[in-house]
Every structure is written in structure tokens, then in C-alpha cells.
Amino acid sequence: MTGTDASAAGTDSRVTGTSAPPTSTARRLDTAVRAYVRRHPWATVVALGEGLGSTAFWRLDNGRLHWLAVQSPETAAVRRMLLPDGPRRRTLACPVTDFGWLDAVRSPERGVVVTARGLLMFLRPPEVRALFAACAERLPGGALVFDAVPRWCAGRDRPRTDARTALDLPPLRWGMDAADRPGVAGAHPNIVAVREVPPPGRGPLAGRLARWRRHVPLLHTPARSVTEIRFGGLGTAAGPGPGGAPADPDRAAGRRSR
Template sequence: MTDSERTESEAPGGWGAGPLREPGARGRRFDAAVRDYLARYPEATVVALGEGLGTGFWRLDNGRLNWLTVVAPETAAVRRMLLPDGARRRTVARAVTDHRWLAAVREPQRGVVVTAPGVLMRLPPPAVRALLAVCAERFPGGALVFDVLPRPAMALARRAAGPGGGRWPGPVRWGLNRAELPRVAGAHPAIVAVREVGPVRAPHGPAEWLRRRMPVLGALTPLVCEVRFAAAGSPRRASSAVC
């Protein structure tokens, strides 16, 4: 094993071989969607938008993927210091809305899956549409996984944040109800499927039981969704409603 390979297989930053922290329920949905994509495209690039100091690479690495973390320049400097780039893992210092980060994806024909936890809900709707459209155009056969608050929950989040923003990391600007998911496809003709990623564990556990007994909780629970893009050369549908 080379030094580069050894660095990639160890715990992040050389902190030892202890197990990584298990993600929460929403994080498990993201991981499941990425693993499903990698099962079909094992040499794909995973683009983690706004990842911060996340350690998804070490949870999801199959030994063949490439990982691209896209974060703001000030965050990128800290990440590179604590989690130095490796042979198959790079950090790009760009804002999510600065679409020049797309040029950093090498060999997109091998597959690209973009993850955006907590990102799209903090963008204004025109920026959401622009990001979906540019990914659909540039990554044929790719996918984008994001989370979003239903509109009632978005209203509550805004109220909780208050004028000063409260404890929220940024204003919630975009919301989407489950019934509105099909509208996401209207962002670009190359979007061929939009689905909600369901629970990964304990589908009949306490949280799911409560959601079924109290439908109002479903209207407040964040959605994790996957958007799939048409493969190169595949027919595209006509644009319709937009998100």
C-alpha cells in the first residue's frame, strides 16, 4: 500500500482508526442515495456542496470513487488544514452559486452524484433553478440529492430565526411540499426523475409511527430528494412547471 492509499483509508486527518460518527436519520438517507448511485457507477465523482468539515468520504469510499468538496474559500482553508486533500479527494474553494466549480469535475462521463445537505433551502428560488439546470446540462446520467423544508416548516423556521437570524446558519429561502416534487423537473428538460428518498432504518420505528399517527408531522419533516439527469444521447422531455 502506498502512502497515498494509506492516507485515504485511515480515519480523517490521521486521528486514528476509530469508527467515524454515525450520521443522523437525514444523513443516512443521503448516504443511501449516494451508495445506490455508486453501485451503478463505482468510479463516479461525488460532489459534496457545502460540506464544511464533513467526513462522508470515509463513510462512502468504495476504493474507486473520486470526492470533490465545494465550500466557501474561508472554509476551504480550514478543511485543507484539518483534512488535507488526497489522491481521490479534493477541496474546491468556491461558493455553491459560483458555477465555475463544475469545471473541477474530472471525467464526468464516469458518473457524477452531487449532494447538497442544507444548501438549496438557503438559496433563493432562481438560484435553485439555475443550479439544477446547470448540473442537468453538465452531468448527463448524474444525480443531485438535496433536502428541503415543506412550506409550513419553512415558515416556522423563519419565525424561529427572527430578525437577527437566531441559531439558524442562514435564512431559509426555498421550501417545497411533497405534492410539489414533480415541479422540480421543470428546471431543465434533462431532469428525468424526481423522488423522495425514504427512511433507511426502522421504517416502523417510533418516529415513523408518530408521523403516521400525526399527519401534521409529515408536513413539518424535511424532505430528502433525488433528482436524476438523462444520460447522454437520451431524449429530453419538454419543459413545464418550475420549482
């Protein structure tokens, strides 16, 4: 199984008739995407390596956004059989690391938010940095939301087995700690903000406890952090979106979001 297939195991709950609640990581990703879509209701959500088990489109759909699921060719073929493309939801067969999927984003001036759940940890560090730079270059005014394992989890070059699916997974090659987050902005000049997405509905104390847990590797299952990267340029490059939707004021004024 390749890195782009790492999150592809399972079957979509709308197909099987089952419904599993989203994990804490998924809820944090959802929170960031919803916030972006509120500012840009006609945006495109690009789900990298989404696989077959995600119901994110139906959780996040506002009736106007467009959804592009980028999959490896093998996974895309199966996904299209189970979930045929619709007017606002489609699947693209393309490795996430060759960036050809960027050309498939329609009307990027309306806003683009890219999600990468359970994916980046399987890529090599130069591939991750190249992804950050490509998105910053090609998606002005957009955002990238991803999860990451702690750095101590990465670099163990041995295959693993997913306990839920019994499928072999590639080794973890990339991780990120809180101290690494400021350095992400160095991947490209158009990265204007990098922030952690905290667990929803929890106070600051819970967030501190979650960060402390990441530094005690023997006492817990590795906790994933969720990070949002924002790119500058939409407010000045494209102006208001369709239907008079306002551009992000931080982008228009050239300010850094916190």
C-alpha cells in the same frame, strides 16, 4: 455566515478523534449516493457546502470514486489545513451558486452525483432552480441528492442561531413539500426522474407518518425531506464506464426511473 457556510460548523470527527453517528438525513443521503456509486463505481461525488464536520467520504468510499468538496473560500482554506487533499479527495474554493465548480469535475462521463445537505434552504428559490438546471445541463447521467425543509419554514427573513454551535445562521429562504416535487422536473428537460428518498429500514407506514408530521408545524421540529433528481444522457453519451462498468440501463434506454 453565508448559505454556503451554513453546514460548515464543527470539526471533522477524524480530526478530533470523536465519532458521531450520521443523522437520519445523512443516512438517506448516503443511501442514494451508495446506490448511484454501485451503478457507476468510478463516479465523482460532489459535496456542495460540506463544511468541516462531514465524514461522508469515509462512509461511502468504494476505493475508486473521487470526491470533490465545494466550499466557500474561507471554509475551504480551513478545510485544507485540517484535511489536506488526497489522490481521490480534494477541496475546491468556489461559491456553489456561480457553477464554476462544474468545470472542476474530472471525467464526468464516468458519472457524477451531487449532494447538497443543509444548503438549499439557505438559497433563494431562483438560485435553487438555477442549480437544478445547471446540473441537468452539464452532468448527463448524473444525479443530485438534497434535503429540504417544509415550505412553511421558509420565507422567514430573520437570522437564527444554531443550538449546537451557537453560530448565527442566515434565514431559511427555500422549502419544498411533497406536492412540489413533480414540478422540479420543469427546471430542465434533461431531468428524467424526481423521487423522495425514504428513511432506511422503515416500512411504508413510517414513511406516511413522517409525511403527516410535516403538515403539523406546531407539534414537531421541522422534518427534512430528502429528494433525488436524476439526469438523462449518460448511457447514450458515454457508454460503459472504465473497466467495463455498465451504464445505468434506465439512462441507456431513455426510460424514466421511478
